[in-house]
Amino acid sequence: MTDHRTAPTATAATGPATTTGTATAAGPGDTVDLRTVDLDTLDLADSATFHGTGLATLWRRLRDERPVRLQPASGERPAFWAVTRYADALAVYRDHERFTTEQGNMLATLLNGGDTASRKMLAVTDGAKHREMRQLMIKAFSPRVLGKVTERIATRIHRLIGQARERGEIDYARDVADSIPIHTICDLLDIPEADRAELLDLSKAVLSSDTASPDQTEMVTARNEMLLYFTGLAAERRARPGDDVVSTLATSFLGHEEVVYNCYSLIIGGDESSRLSSTGAIHAFATHPQQWRALKEGLVTADSAVEEILRWTSPAMHFGRRALADVVVGATLIPAGSAVTVWNAAANHDERAFHEPERFDLARTPNKHLTFGYGTHFCLGSFLGRAQLKAMVESVRETVDTIEPRGEPQQVHSNFMYGYCRLPVAFG
């Protein structure tokens, strides 16, 4: 990998603490029963909570009993609000005057004093500066660039699924999903093939962990390594611009740090979320054979299947804001200065917004899920997120006849991302 010059350092969405928190109700190694857990002692900052039994029931209990719940302070860790109903989630996302991202947009940064990339990286910038930066990023994602990238997505996925079908028994997460989004984003940024494997390893350490006790130093080092990498790349592209997103950003009005943070944000925004949605889709097909048959037999379209996969998997469980004024959400007053988390994973299963939300229904319509967020910060990579899933759905439908589970999947450890980092299945 290339590496050069001074890089911005990270605590940014970049911050540590994806696994912070006191254990909810069980000791180490125990699994919490979320169907009966005391809502007073529940800890939504603790990654162990999301390994509990009956997560769907917990989200329903919160929506019904504590739709806008205050997670009390714990030791050094400040309190925060958790919003779980669909209508309340929309209200927070819509209200960009009174809710800001600039002091962090996820628990890791909201609870740790903010984000070092504030007002330098799109996701943690608001107001006129956000609009200006977003316009530039949209311009960088030109139809020409996206066209080339999407073509490669289809070819790559088709090859990987074909190889997986030949092998039969695979770990879908490692053997297929790992290799898709990192190459999509690297194609977008025109990153040399030789550097991609290392970037994937770094990306895997940034937001979640495959182990229950991740090494925090390793996580911070991974973020800094990635920033250092983009520092070098931005300098190279400024000197010799090409037809890629890094070149567009590096030759724009953005300052050096802003270019580096925004390149970094495309990897952390788009890699793990896309990997987990793809793995979650195969898990859902394996555990809902009738839905898989309906897809296979052409009874549902790939487009509607993609939307239901996005709703069902909700890989980014929450996003967050800080309240700039007193705001009433639902029937609860959230005081100015509060950290507020919006749980897309819960809102996407709200029976007030979705008919039979616990049914995986590939024909579901309408399907106005919040998986890509809503409003001014709506996911910039939604087109690519959808394109990757669509190519995967079309390719498995064409190449694979049966999908069967082969042992227990392994879940990532995080209070932010949800999904599987190991998924043993048999493709027949």
Ligand code: HEM
């Ligand atoms: C299934 C895959 C994906 C999911 C679930 C996802 C989810 C999200 C969500 C929920 C937000 C809104 C955050 C907020 O409101 O604070 C967001 C923003 C963003 N996403 Fe994605 N994303 C995905 C794929 C991608 C990809 C592939 C890229 C890049 C190539 C990307 C880049 C971004 C960026 C840059 C933002 C910030 C937009 C802004 O603040 O204006 N995402 N994403």
